[in-house]
Every structure is written in structure tokens, then in C-alpha cells.
Amino acid sequence: MIRIKCCGMTRVEDAVRAAELGADAIGLIFTARSRRRVDVDQARAIARALPPMVTTVALFMDEDPAFVDEVIAAVQPALLQFHGAERDDWCAQFGRPYLKAIAMGEGADAVPRLRAYPGAAGLVLDGHGLGEAGGSGRAFDWSLMPRDLGQPLILAGGLHPGNVAEAIRVARPWGVDVSSGIESAPGIKDPGRLAAFIAAARAADGHVQGV
Numbered sequence: 001m002i003r004i005k006c007c008g009m010t011r012v013e014d015a016v017r018a019a020e021l022g023a024d025a026i027g028l029i030f031t032a033r034s035r036r037r038v039d040v041d042q043a044r045a046i047a048r049a050l051p052p053m054v055t056t057v058a059l060f061m062d063e064d065p066a067f068v069d070e071v072i073a074a075v076q077p078a079l080l081q082f083h084g085a086e087r088d089d090w091c092a093q094f095g096r097p098y099l100k101a102i103a104m105g106e107g108a109d110a111v112p113r114l115r116a117y118p119g120a121a122g123l124v125l126d127g128h129g130l131g132e133a134g135g136s137g138r139a140f141d142w143s144l145m146p147r148d149l150g151q152p153l154i155l156a157g158g159l160h161p162g163n164v165a166e167a168i169r170v171a172r173p174w175g176v177d178v179s180s181g182i183e184s185a186p187g188i189k190d191p192g193r194l195a196a197f198i199a200a201a202r203a204a205d206g207h208v209q210g211v
């Protein structure tokens with residue numbers, strides 16, 4: 001079954017709605033490079049409001065380890081996500097499962113970087129360029145999604161209710177990650193787009209699985 005992560009949550013009500021609609025994971029962004037940044041208090045309020053069995057993901061980009069530790073202590077995220085130039089051993093230092101985002105904006109040239117994170121619980125393949133922030137709304141060539149990497153691959157970048165079905169059909173990802181495609185403004189999730197995205201992803205997954 002496809003896993004759905006809704007990223008860039010800044011409001012308790014949006015995160016709870018996403019969980020009720022069937023999102024598997026909620027992303028909370030801590031980098032100053034994001035227009036969807038939350039502070040520790042906001043993040044803790046969102047994480048505590050979520051029902052059980054919905055994963056809280058804390059997202060960082062080239063951050064000081066002390067700050068990552070501070071967020072872990074306060075928010076208790078089940079998963080970390082690193083979106084910058086962090087290396088695999090650096091990501092592993094926190095003793096928590098982590099996702100590593102890979103910038104796919106350079107197309108096929110980006111593919112070798114997918115093999116540099118054997119310690120990651122999964123990889124987020126995102127549409128932006130190397131060194132750029134996520135949440136760009138940019139898609140990449142979904143046919144570049146490898147099938148034989150041996151790690152869960154999460155498709156991100158430019159997904160929205162109108163293209164997520166085709167993305168799942170072409171890329172066959174383990175999960176999908178969406179941010180701007182379900183928003184009315186940065187960090188503000190639109191209830192209609194959120195519901196439409198989750199319904200479209202679930203329906204497409206059913207077709208791919210043949211159920």
C-alpha cells in the first residue's frame with residue numbers, strides 16, 4: 001500500500017485533518033530556508049495533536065547537531081529527514097531512523113547520489129536542483145525512479161491532486177510526499193486539495209495493485 005506524507009504543516013488543524021483523511025506521515029520543517037518553518041512549540045503542539053500510528057517527521061537542512069537534538073527532545077519525532085548536503089554517517093549520529101532527500105533536478109546525473117545513503121530508512125526523491133530548498137513545486141522525470149535500490153523510495157516534487165495518479169503509475173514509489181500541491185498559501189493546507197490528493201493517491205495505488 002502506498003504511504004502518503006504531507007509535509008510543511010504549520011497548523012494543528014491541517015495536520016489533524018490530513019491524519020483523519022488517511023495521511024501516514026506529517027512533515028514539520030525546521031530550516032530557516034523554508035516558508036513553512038515551525039518553531040519547537042508549534043511543532044510540539046502539532047505532534048501531540050496527532051492520533052496514534054501517524055508518523056511525525058522532523059525535517060532539517062544542514063543544521064547544527066545541537067539543534068537537531070533539541071528538536072528531538074522536545075517533539076519526539078519518529079523519523080528525521082535531512083534535506084541538505086548531510087552525509088550518511090552525519091545523518092546516523094542521532095540514533096534515529098532517517099529519510100534522506102535527494103535532489104533530482106539534474107535528471108540522470110543525480111541517480112548515482114541515490115547510492116550514498118545505505119543507512120537511511122528511505123530516500124525522498126525531490127524535483128528541485130542540488131543545494132536548493134524543497135517545497136519547490138517542481139517535478140522531475142518520474143521514469144528515473146530506480147526499481148532495484150533495496151530502500152523504500154518516496155516520490156516528491158510538484159505532486160498535486162491532478163498528477164499523483166500518473167506519478168504513481170509511472171514511478172511505482174513506496175510512498176509519495178506533497179507540500180505545495182495541497183496548499184492555498186505556503187504552510188496553509190487547503191482542505192479540498194488535501195482530500196483530493198489523498199483520494200487520488202489511494203485510488204491510483206489500488207489500480208497499480210490490481211484491487
Ligand SMILES: O=C(O)c1ccccc1NCC(=O)[C@H](O)[C@H](O)COP(=O)(O)O
Nearest residue numbers: 007034133134135136137157158179180
Ligand atoms: O517545503 C519546504 O519549504 C522545504 C524547504 C526546505 C527544505 C525542504 C522543504 N520541503 C521538503 C518536503 O518534503 C516537500 O514535501 C518536498 O520538497 C515536496 O515539495 P512540493 O514540490 O512543494 O510538493
